[in-house]
Amino acid sequence: MLEMIKRFPEQILEAIRIANESQIRTLNIPITEVYVAGMGGSGIGGDFVASFFRNHLKVPYIVNKGYDPPAYIDKDSLVIVSSYSGNTEETLSSLNQMMSTGARIICVASGGKILQIAKENDLDFIQVTSGWASPRACLGYSIVAQMFILKKLGLVTLDFESELQSSVQLLKDETENIQEKAQHLAKALFNKTVVIYCSDRIEPVALRFRQQINENSKRLCWHNVIPEMNHNELVGWRKNDESLAVLFLRNQDDRKQNKLRMDLTKDVVSHFAGTTIDLISKGNTLIEKCLYLVHLLDYVSLYLAELNQVDVVEVKVIDAFKAQLDLNK
Structure with a gap:
């Protein structure tokens, strides 16, 4: 975990490069809201973006951390589905339910079922780097990907990339x-x-x-x-x-x-x-x-x-909890 925390500034820079190189198609119609589906470290990325752009976005930026999307998701909605692993149960449930709404859906993941669904259904996606042992250490990917999606779609004009670069320099200097x-x-x-x-x-x-x-x-x-x-x-x-x-x-x-x-x-x-x-x-x-x-x-x-005197990486109780969920499906 120490090395993962140390790499946070470099992760931000890498996330900027990945996002810049990703192809996101333009919006064909105006949207009424941005809706983010994500849990844990992926979901909280949406909370940060909502805070950063509160004074810049002209439409609501809504983060949902659960299984079910709201009834208002439709063809006028922009949906960002964020899961580092690409296999988060709640996020997959939301994605599957929203596939028939006509919403513009963009996925952020390192792989897994979410990326597979995106490719099979011609959805735009940003594929972040895989291999990080703890998804909670991947906050930079989640924040930056969502910020760049909004930029590429013309929903924000703030020069946030320079602010991200200066943030990295601040972290390195400090x-x-x-x-x-x-x-x-x-x-x-x-x-x-x-x-x-x-x-x-x-x-x-x-x-x-x-x-x-x-x-x-x-x-x-x-x-x-x-x-x-x-x-x-x-x-x-x-x-x-x-x-x-x-x-x-x-x-x-x-x-x-x-x-x-x-x-x-x-x-x-x-x-x-x-x-x-x-x-x-x-x-x-x-x-x-x-x-x-x-x-x-x-x-x-x-x-x-x-x-x-605890293992900073292990989350055995969460792993056991998920195993029980799988047994009772």
Whole structure:
């Protein structure tokens, strides 16, 4: 896993090359929404793209992480089916159901049944590099492929490729600092149940870190967003619990009111949690800041796994769970 995390900047560059070389046919009619079907590391790529392009896309960008597509998918829909392995059960179910809708479907996969279906049915696709041992380490492929699909179809005009390039340079320049900061942060979070708070603008980062703690560090974790949690979860902070560590992800470009809400939220929870920590993003753009935090927090999850003395790669319970599903089909 260490080598896979180290290769994240290079994966972004490789994903840019693959996406640039992929052939995506133009849209024949205007679309009413972009719909992404994907699970886990493939699905969360859609969450990042939705956040990156929120102020640029003129149609909704909807991410579904389940078996069944909504009834509104039709000939006016653009569908992106994303699965690193190409064999994700829920995503395959969605794809099969949408084949008869007339929607414009584009697939992103390294192989598997999804790529086979795309080729057999003359669907456009982006085939990413296979061979990565952990699909969750392939986030760069998912994000970049979806971004380029939107660019090639003329749905975004933002010069995001330069932002991706500058993000890679930032990660390379900050490598030593990122690893050192991640080690300190992992020690502060060790033996704690981690709670992550951030603004709604960078929620995909919090979700990513939560899932990395689950899979890599083998610990439970939860996250919530400001301002929404100020209307409900804030009330739950009523008893001292030294086992809780609250990580506040700070984005310098958050609106003024959310920065104030973050400060006031920290004032409340600091009376009850064992640890509160601020983590400030680096970078000049939202893309840079999010990818910086992703890379840093991926390292944190790795170092936490080492402190917990667990195998960072294995996900035996998920494998056993899938085997039970297969037996009961």
